[in-house]
Amino acid sequence: MKAPTPRTLLRYAGKCLGLEEYFRDPGDGRPQAMLISRVLREISFHAVEKLVQSSACRAMCVAQTFGDDALGYFTERLDPAVTRAALIDALHRAKRNKAFQEVRFVGLAIDGTTAGRSSNQGCPLCRPRRDAHKEVIGYHHDLATISVVGGGLTLPFDAEPYGPGDSEYAAGQRLLARAVPDLGARFADYLVVDGGYATAPFLHAAGKAGLPVVARLKSNLPELSQAVEKRFGSCPPTHVYRDGKDRVEIWDADDFDPWETLRWTTVRVVRYRQHKPDGSTIQADWLTDLSKRRAGSLSVYHMAKSRWEIENQGFNDAKNRYGFEHTCHHHANSILIVWLITLLAIVMERLYRIRFLHRGTHVACSADQLCLVFRLSLSRPRSPNTG
Ligand SMILES: [Zn+2]
Numbered sequence: 001m002k003a004p005t006p007r008t009l010l011r012y013a014g015k016c017l018g019l020e021e022y023f024r025d026p027g028d029g030r031p032q033a034m035l036i037s038r039v040l041r042e043i044s045f046h047a048v049e050k051l052v053q054s055s056a057c058r059a060m061c062v063a064q065t066f067g068d069d070a071l072g073y074f075t076e077r078l079d080p081a082v083t084r085a086a087l088i089d090a091l092h093r094a095k096r097n098k099a100f101q102e103v104r105f106v107g108l109a110i111d112g113t114t115a116g117r118s119s120n121q122g123c124p125l126c127r128p129r130r131d132a133h134k135e136v137i138g139y140h141h142d143l144a145t146i147s148v149v150g151g152g153l154t155l156p157f158d159a160e161p162y163g164p165g166d167s168e169y170a171a172g173q174r175l176l177a178r179a180v181p182d183l184g185a186r187f188a189d190y191l192v193v194d195g196g197y198a199t200a201p202f203l204h205a206a207g208k209a210g211l212p213v214v215a216r217l218k219s220n221l222p223e224l225s226q227a228v229e230k231r232f233g234s235c236p237p238t239h240v241y242r243d244g245k246d247r248v249e250i251w252d253a254d255d256f257d258p259w260e261t262l263r264w265t266t267v268r269v270v271r272y273r274q275h276k277p278d279g280s281t282i283q284a285d286w287l288t289d290l291s292k293r294r295a296g297s298l299s300v301y302h303m304a305k306s307r308w309e310i311e312n313q314g315f316n317d318a319k320n321r322y323g324f325e326h327t328c329h330h331h332a333n334s335i336l337i338v339w340l341i342t343l344l345a346i347v348m349e350r351l352y353r354i355r356f357l358h359r360g361t362h363v364a365c366s367a368d369q370l371c372l373v374f375r376l377s378l379s380r381p382r383s384p385n386t387g
Pocket residue numbers: 121122123124125126140141330331
């Protein structure tokens with residue numbers, strides 16, 4: 001196979017992920033230019049403009065050049081629903097192309113993060129940051145995201161901002177209400193969330209969307225926490241497993257009483273205590289409505305652990321590699337559009353690198369390696385100049 005180039009990535013995304021129409025839609029190649037810039041880790045609008053002025057990139061993705069002010073104007077007006085739909089389409093195509101074929105349980109994770117700080121309030125999404133004395137010391141943007149997790153492919157596919165007076169919990173509910181029906185209830189086998197989402201309304205909404213939940217059990221549910229401690233604290237583990245070098249003790253019972261507002265017949269709680277070779281231990285309790293027949297103790301343990309993917313392969317990668325925290329243009333819609341385009345760049349890059357390029361038995365190349373190969377390909381002359 002020839003060395004991968006940004007052009008082959010775009011061709012793959014157009015043909016195999018169904019993004020041809022999305023690329024064509026605004027007409028002048030600005031989404032492609034922004035996507036490729038993100039994959040190449042050129043973050044600012046100015047860098048996107050410079051990139052499209054290079055001969056290699058111009059031939060590849062855009063018919064005309066544009067100024068970086070044009071990107072500001074463009075992202076202010078682009079409808080976020082179009083990029084959201086492109087992300088959902090890409091996931092559907094990936095599933096049809098058997099990207100998750102060998103995955104026993106495909107999960108979704110919802111979680112919140114902060115991206116983009118500024119000293120002044122620049123847009124309606126800016127939320128004040130306060131010090132220990134409640135004094136405002138600056139502003140930042142907050143958002144909840146939803147990601148496919150659990151199968152070696154972490155694919156963050158929607159973002160929901162929340163500004164002042166709004167909350168991560170409310171943004172997470174809006175994501176659940178929009179993204180899960182768009183994706184289709186049968187796409188995933190479970191939803192994994194942190195303790196802040198372990199509320200009756202959220203669990204009922206997930207149930208209505210047809211998705212079983214694995215949620216962290218913390219002290220915000222005191223009755224259930226106490227009942228679990230009383231039971232599990234005084235009996236030996238139900239199972240003991242090995243996870244790599246770690247020894248994992250698991251307690252698992254499916255007959256706890258729901259709290260007053262929760263309309264479940266019973267609650268299943270899984271506790272794990274993970275012993276690391278260095279002597280440290282990690283213990284956590286998780287509640288779920290998955291039956292033991294549907295998912296055994298070890299499966300629920302892995303589902304709980306898959307929540308970390310949205311932090312590590314989601315937020316951390318988006319911020320460290322793809323400039324998620326950089327505010328290109330301080331305008332609420334522009335910020336959302338750049339977030340969504342960054343997610344689409346991540347989804348395209350991962351499916352291309354981990355599922356398309358990685359056929360056969362060799363080890364998949366890393367995101368850093370692929371980025372380097374792409375950058376080198378852009379500096380290579382396209383054809384000998386016989387001038
Ligand atoms: Zn702002």
